[in-house]
Amino acid sequence: MNKHDKYIRRCIELAQNGFGTTYPNPMVGSVIVYDDKIIGEGWHKKAGEPHAEVNAIRSVKDKSLLKKATIYVSLEPCSHFGKTPPCCDLIIANEIPNVVVGTVDPNEKVAGNGIKKLIAAGANVVVGVLEDECNELNKRFFTFHQKKRPYIILKWAESLDGFLAPEKDINQDRKPIWITNTYSRQLVHKWRSEEQAILVGTQTVIDDNPKLNVRDWSGNNPVRVVLDQNNRISRDSRIFDDSVKTLVFTKSEISFSAENTTFEVIDFNQNILPQILEVLHQNQIQSIIIEGGLQTLQSFIDQNIWDEARIFIGKSIFGNGTKAPLLQKKNATKAFIQNDELINVRNYD
């Protein structure tokens, strides 16, 4: 492995420590190298807190070495004043002569300006080391800035014979019928903690009364997003408990006063997906996990507006009920969580 690859790989490792806590900022890692030894390391922990480069520079004990060092950073250093001052200025002020950048920042406020500023100040700048890996690290951030919508993960569990749920018994309590084992369900809670929002359709709320929060893992709760065109969801449903920020898409104004629950009016006579995604983009939501049911998932699949699908196949046989969505499983990878099969499909190269 060449030297640049080795140190950018370390930047990626460091950056991943910030998974789920840096929104709306990207995950970024940085290392400072002198004489082929790492003399400083840092990563961005939380929006509003110091960027990776600041933490890496602060961690260097002998600051005199900075004038002969190379700073590696997985994403282009920022050149603008946000909640913190520009990292480029700090690199320039510390006279670090060499800068190696994994990938260019897609944020319009940066987008190459950081690199230009460093070059203008006389630094030797190398750009595009492990670029694909650095882009993949921040796929949510890149999708948000480039496609002006959140990164979309479709998730469902289906029975061995291809059903999302068995035929409903109207006398039965509102609760889901589990298809997967407890480890798979715990993994889903970890996934929820990694995304900024979670969406389900009206019928799923009516049938299952889900909490849509993170319980079997520690981390942030995603913003709950539900569709309720005709106010079919009863107000005593868990999604209306106001315990988590919740966004409800409806067709007309609703008078409901709660601190964390917002109703957003959209035109259900038009295609609702672009309207939902626009509102999510305005709310700075960079990623969303869509957890069902069939109609909701199938609309995203049919309009080809999704980035990744995570499908569990359990061992139960239902015989009838709500069918699983239809999705062409190209570029799929498979894994097993005990007896559950987990298929991951990517909708990008």
Ligand SMILES: NC(=O)c1ccc[n+]([C@@H]2O[C@H](COP(=O)([O-])OP(=O)(O)OC[C@H]3O[C@@H](n4cnc5c(N)ncnc54)[C@H](OP(=O)(O)O)[C@@H]3O)[C@@H](O)[C@H]2O)c1
């Ligand atoms: N196994 C799993 O992973 C899993 C996950 C979730 C749910 N489920 C099961 O799936 C079943 C529900 O699936 P489902 O397909 O019946 O319901 P759904 O997708 O949860 O909800 C469908 C309803 O949502 C609204 N809706 C969704 N997409 C829309 C669109 N593009 N445009 C307009 N409105 C839209 C409509 O309500 P209006 O008609 O009121 O507008 C529609 O009737 C439940 O039994 C649940 O248990 C299983």
